[in-house]
Amino acid sequence: ETGVTQTPRHLVMGMTNKKSLKCEQHLGHNAMYWYKQSAKKPLELMFVYNFKEQTENNSVPSRFSPECPNSSHLFLHLHTLQPEDSALYLCASSQVLGAGGIDTQYFGPGTRLTVL
Amino acid sequence: RKEVEQDPGPFNVPEGATVAFNCTYSNSASQSFFWYRQDCRKEPKLLMSVYSSGNEDGRFTAQLNRASQYISLLIRDSKLSDSATYLCVVKSPGSARQLTFGSGTQLTVLP
Numbered sequence: 001e002t003g004v005t006q007t008p009r010h011l012v013m014g015m016t017n018k019k020s021l022k023c024e025q026h027l028g029h030n031a032m033y034w035y036k037q038s039a040k041k042p043l044e045l046m047f048v049y050n051f052k053e054q055t056e057n058n059s060v061p062s063r064f065s066p067e068c069p070n071s072s073h074l075f076l077h078l079h080t081l082q083p084e085d086s087a088l089y090l091c092a093s094s095q096v097l098g099a100g101g102i103d104t105q106y107f108g109p110g111t112r113l114t115v116l
Numbered sequence: 117r118k119e120v121e122q123d124p125g126p127f128n129v130p131e132g133a134t135v136a137f138n139c140t141y142s143n144s145a146s147q148s149f150f151w152y153r154q155d156c157r158k159e160p161k162l163l164m165s166v167y168s169s170g171n172e173d174g175r176f177t178a179q180l181n182r183a184s185q186y187i188s189l190l191i192r193d194s195k196l197s198d199s200a201t202y203l204c205v206v207k208s209p210g211s212a213r214q215l216t217f218g219s220g221t222q223l224t225v226l227p
Contacts, residue, residue: 042120043160043203043217056214090159104150105215107159 003027004108006091012114013081021076021111023091031096032074033105034066037088049074050096081115088112119143122204122218130226133194137221139187139204148207149180151189153200154220160203163189194225 003026013019025032034046048056049068063085065077074091090110094103122139129135141149149166164171166178166187177190187204204218 040124040219042219045214048214104162104165107161109159112157 006108018079023074025093029093029095033092035090120218126222137189146206150205152203
């Protein structure tokens with residue numbers, strides 16, 4: 001077990017639905033991430049939170065809305081998604097070590113999302 | 117040119133074989149390098165970091181060639197349990213937390 005949990009593990013939703021993905025890390029880390037993994041494509045970083053503050057937003061459409069209420073929890077709110085948003089959504093966490101530090105990222109099991 | 121490029125494979129090798137994967141990266145200022153392993157329908161997990169001097173962990177050896185901007189992973193005496201996708205990961209400069217992932221190389225070890 002990596003210490004990062006995600007719920008739900010599978011989600012099927014229509015384009016007009018609103019749903020949320022949840023991630024929780026039990027590792028005492030201070031940075032959390034959302035990634036998208038589509039078939040045959042590399043992982044794409046979506047959002048980074050460092051000490052609960054969003055530090056990266058890689059041009060993600062506004063139909064994806066992250067929320068980080070504390071350093072242990074991360075949400076991804078979904079609304080009016082498109083079929084091409086179907087993918088595996090992975091959460092990760094790491095411990096920020098300061099400038100130049102190598103902070104290993106630990107991944108949750110992911111939520112497999114299907115948009116109909 | 118992709119930031120991180122890997123041969124997608126698949127590599128199908130018999131048990132006990134030695135197999136090597138290469139990965140190239142485009143940004144010469146990249147600072148840190150890793151190999152992650154991802155089993156089918158599972159999350160990526162860190163296999164090993166890659167250090168400038170090269171490093172070994174049991175049957176796995178990682179090498180970094182900064183001049184040619186490539187990273188390699190060598191697996192000796194491969195086991196059935198080594199079957200997975202191996203992801204080359206590079207930490208980009210200028211963004212403290214951002215990792216760039218390759219598409220992965222698929223390995224199947226056959227009995």
